[in-house]
Amino acid sequence: MNASMNYLDGNAAGGELSRIFAVDITSAEGQCVNCGERRRFAEAHLYPDCPGLVARCALCGHVLLRLVTIEQRVFLDLRGMTYLTLDTTQPQQSSTQVSI
Numbered sequence: 779m780n781a782s783m784n785y786l787d788g789n790a791a792g793g794e795l796s797r798i799f800a801v802d803i804t805s806a807e808g809q810c811v812n813c814g815e816r817r818r819f820a821e822a823h824l825y826p827d828c829p830g831l832v833a834r835c836a837l838c839g840h841v842l843l844r845l846v847t848i849e850q851r852v853f854l855d856l857r858g859m860t861y862l863t864l865d866t867t868q869p870q871q872s873s874t875q876v877s878i
């Protein structure tokens with residue numbers, strides 16, 4: 779990894795990932811398959827200027843996620859994470875309104 783490359787935090791991937799996931803995974807916790815570090819996805823280092831989006835582990839730099847859109851197809855590679863977990867008790871941003 780080139781240390782001089784600029785990156786954003788994982789929150790910047792929220793828009794693109796919302797095209798695939800019904801929940802906001804930037805608040806999810808993932809474990810890096812390389813070093814075992816567990817952190818919120820929002821803390822990942824996001825490189826938006828690669829072909830597609832590339833999120834790297836904030837600790838070791840290993841690739842956690844790659845997202846590439848080619849024409850009408852989206853390719854999502856999550857091999858860099860052992861798991862991704864969400865707290866389902868936390869409210870998600872949604873346009874759903876509940877009537878009382």
Ligand SMILES: [Zn+2]
Pocket residue numbers: 810811812813814815835836837838839840
């Ligand atoms: Zn790592």
